[in-house]
Amino acid sequence: MNRIFNKSAKILIALILLTKMTINTYAQCKNKAEPPGTVSGQFSINGTKVQVVGDGDGNSTASNNIPVKICEGETITLKNTISATSTTGVNYWLMPATQYNALTAPPSTPNTANASYMTISGDASIPVNTSSSWYTGPGIYVITQGDNSGNGTSNDYHHACQVIEVIKPSTPVITYSVCNATLIRLKLEADPNNNYDEYEVKFSSTSSLFNPTFREKPTSYPHTVSSGPFPDQSDRIITIKGQSKTGSCPAPVYTSPPISMTGTMINRPLITAIAGTAIAKEYKMTVLAQTTIQRKVYIRDPLTTSTYDYTNPLLTYTSTATTLFDDVTVTVPNQDRQYCFRTEALDAVCPATIFNPANLSNEEVCTTPAKVAVINNEVQASWLRALTNITGGVFADYRVERVNANGTIDKVFPPISNISTLTLTDPDVVCGKDYIYRVITNYGQKSTSQLLNIQATSTKSLTKIANVFADVEATAKTITIKGTFTTGTGEPSPSDMVEYRYYKSTSLNGAYQLLQSTSPAVNSIKDNNVSIDDQSYCYYMTWKDLCNKESDPSQKVCSILVSSSVSEIDWTPQSSFSLATDYYRVNKVNPNTGITLKTLADNLKNIYSYNTIGLPDSEGQEIFLQIEAKPISGGITQNTHSNIVRIYRPSLLLNPDAFTPNNDGVNDKFIIYGRFIQKLKMTIYDRWGSVVFYDETNSFPSNSQIGWDGFLKNGEKALQGMYIYKLEVEDTTGQVINKEGTLFLTY
Missing domain, CATH: 2.60.40.10 (Immunoglobulins)
Known part of the structure; x- marks a missing residue:
């Protein structure tokens, strides 16, 4: 055994001296500089032979550089698959790819390579878990095989390597849809949890004998799996399990809730109206909505054709069904020409491969091009004649409406039932005011023109302010x-x-x-x-x-x-x-x-x-x-x-020039007469200037009898003769009048 290691060490030293490799891929087997006679090794992982050809010649797409997925928790079995007559031993080394790529030659000893298995058969069982000394968690690793076994003619050095990817078992992530109540289309999403080589997909039902199972090996994500048509509408349950390529994988199983197959039948689309907007050439077509069902909109020019090109839709969209109807925006080539539309319903998840007339709308809608102009101080609306041969519609009447900027109706004109009457005049307009009109052709389904804006002009004289x-x-x-x-x-x-x-x-x-x-x-x-x-x-x-x-x-x-x-x-x-x-x-x-x-x-x-x-x-x-x-x-x-x-009006002041205080009831008192007098001050003097009488009042109208009765202050009668009087009078306006004179007292 030591002899094998010594020989390997010599070869490795030679490799180090001869070459120094640049790592551009996950792994390159460190044997590029081996002596002549060296051949590629071969081995299997869990019974599956890996296609190892040296180091893959540095090609990142070579099979040994494409990771083989191994699930965390699995035990992998490695086995030499080269036939040899002399079996001196096979060595395997496992290490992280980053560590392996840092080497300049193959591992030389088990001590430096972290794992060594020297058995005659070359078998090795390795648990993939944290108890393994080489294992640091999910990621990229390299398995290296080396041996000195002979093939019966010479001692040949065999060397091979394979990249593996250890993945953490996770529940697959999917979405699914029921297609026209006949089959289920599921999608394995582009998600980090979907990292298996293979999936087992089952569509099961306890009340049906039809329970298909599929094995899927996605090459890219998202990956779609179809159940195929079900013979009945029993509820279905989807189960999905991810597996590695080389063995069993203890992965969690995804199980769906029961999926109802009784709904989502494709309804034939219903078109109720088409209406122009304020944007040139733009119309909104009202189509009955149906969740997730796709629509195709077809257009024709009735001046050039009576049929539709069902291979070339104007528009394709998917119904949102947030409301009862979808408002579909379509744009016509020429806003002064008439165009007609039909729609087709398709399953967006399971699209049909051929055109199906049964999914085509029973009716078509056609636009109503219209114009407005000022003629003789009045606004005149004109429009194109309604078509008489549209599918699912019969002309009923024209209607012209005047609308406000907020869309509310300002004025409605009487309907026009004569299909050949193509103008209407509105005399009720004011010069300089903006108006908006629309023309509606009623076929049962309504066709509304674009919004027609115009400013009225006039040569009429204006009404005077009366x-x-x-x-x-x-x-x-x-x-x-x-x-x-x-x-x-x-x-x-x-x-x-x-x-x-x-x-x-x-x-x-x-x-x-x-x-x-x-x-x-x-x-x-x-x-x-x-x-x-x-x-x-x-x-x-x-x-x-x-x-x-x-x-x-x-x-x-x-x-x-x-x-x-x-x-x-x-x-x-x-x-x-x-x-x-x-x-x-x-x-x-x-x-x-x-x-x-x-x-x-x-x-x-x-x-x-x-x-x-x-x-x-x-x-x-x-x-x-x-x-x-x-x-x-x-x-x-x-x-x-x-x-x-x-x-x-000036005040009036009168007084007598003589009086006779003899109690005969006539002229017995010297008093003042007048009008508009408010205040009075009266002073009487004798011939020597002594005051013999004084009186005053601030309310002459209520005290008009103020005056001198001929008696002195001591109560004696004054002597007959001439006396002097002074009067100070204030009238009702506040004006003061002074008057002096003489009076004669006699008995």
């Missing part, structure tokens, strides 16, 4: 201008407008300038840049449509200016309404709040002045007046007002 007025807000010192349309005169809605415009002048026929614009939602303004007590202002209104056209001006209106002169007031005759003024009224108002206290004159038609002379003193010394105008019957229901003016 009802305009100017109202003075006296306390705020502003003028409100407001306008409305008369209902039923073609008035626009706010959505049909860009703005209202307000023009202003200082006289009815003067030059007007643009004052302000407002949005269509606001049809009034307040003009703050006015002096309402000094002059009248005139206005008119217009509006602009979405084409930026401006309407003709409304009738001009002017604010009411009232002015006063002593006891009379006058106001401007220009109407504050675009409609005529019916009449005026004169109101007494609170100047601070503008609230009407009393109407002094009413129903003044074509009268523009009012005199206050006839008003009783009870109306007050100071009166604030405002004119209120009422329009004739029409679209304006609000009255207008003027500024507020003040009428001042």
Whole structure:
């Protein structure tokens, strides 16, 4: 035995001296520099002969460089398969590939190679587990065989190696599908757990005699296995076990839950509609959904063919079945041409190999190309004539709809049952406004055109603003201008407008300038840049449509200016309404709040002045007046007002120049007479300037008999003769009046 090792050592030393190998693969047997006469060794792993040819000539695809899978926990049996007449022993070494690749020559002794088996037969049984000194866990290892056995003619050195991969037993990872309720298609996924050389796959049922078993040796993943058609629809259970190539493998078995074979029958597809979108050439076709079932969509041009090319689908997709129907997007070559479609149902997991007419839709749908244009201020929709020979459909009518941007219906037109009527006109459009139309051909299944966008144009004149007025807000010192349309005169809605415009002048026929614009939602303004007590202002209104056209001006209106002169007031005759003024009224108002206290004159038609002379003193010394105008019957229901003016009526002070305090009931007292007097102070002097009498009151209307009765302060009668009086009077407006004079006292 030592002689064998010594000979091997010499050979190995020679190899080391002659060559130094570069490792580019898992393993290269370290024997490339062996002396002449050396032949390749041979051995088996678990009874399976490995195809070992030297070192594989450095070829990574040589059989000895392709790993043989061994499961962790297995015991592998190695056996020399070379016939020899002299049997001096066979050595095996196992070590990690990284350790082996670091060598420059074959292992020389068992001590350096970690494992040595020297038996006459060359057999060796090696457990693959952590108790083995060479084993470090799942991964790549190299088995090396060396011997000095002869073949009967000479002593030949045999040498071989084989890469193995130790894998950790894991449950196989699969997915599966039931195909048209007739068979099961499972897939071994590309997963690290699927690392076996071979799999045993069983499709079992306790209630059926048909229980097929398959042995699969995948060359790549994912790998598909089909059960083949089942003769019945019994529930099935899949069991899968992974195995290594060279022996049994203690791998976990995958067992599926019971799989129902009663569903997933392929339904013939049903097409209910096709509808164009806002994208050119794009349509959405509505097809009844069915989970996991594949669809093929076919297209034809009815101008060129009446049949479909079922070998060349336009589109292939798988139904998602998240809703009752699939919306399938198709694109046509020319949006101005008509195209028709049919669909075919296929099992996506188990696709058919030939076309099956039984899986083709019973109906076809055809597009409805359409256009819109503005003609004579109206929008006209036009479309191509419906086909009369489509499969599964009969023409019923056309329908045109006007829709909003959010997809809701804005206007529906009456259906058109004449197949040859191919236009419809919509007069109800506004210049500058965007509209969306669609045309629907009803065959039973509906064909909707693409969304047709257009902006309306018009040469029509715009409706004038009929009802305009100017109202003075006296306390705020502003003028409100407001306008409305008369209902039923073609008035626009706010959505049909860009703005209202307000023009202003200082006289009815003067030059007007643009004052302000407002949005269509606001049809009034307040003009703050006015002096309402000094002059009248005139206005008119217009509006602009979405084409930026401006309407003709409304009738001009002017604010009411009232002015006063002593006891009379006058106001401007220009109407504050675009409609005529019916009449005026004169109101007494609170100047601070503008609230009407009393109407002094009413129903003044074509009268523009009012005199206050006839008003009783009870109306007050100071009166604030405002004119209120009422329009004739029409679209304006609000009255207008003027500024507020003040009428001042002077106070009146009278007194006698003599009195006779003789108790005869006539002129017995020197008293004051007057109107609008609020306060009074009275002082009487004798001829020497001494005060003989004084009295005062702050409420003269309630104390009007204040005065001198001819008695002195000491209670004696004053002497007959001349006296001097001084009066200080304050009227109801706070104005003070001083008066002096003489009076004669006689008995």
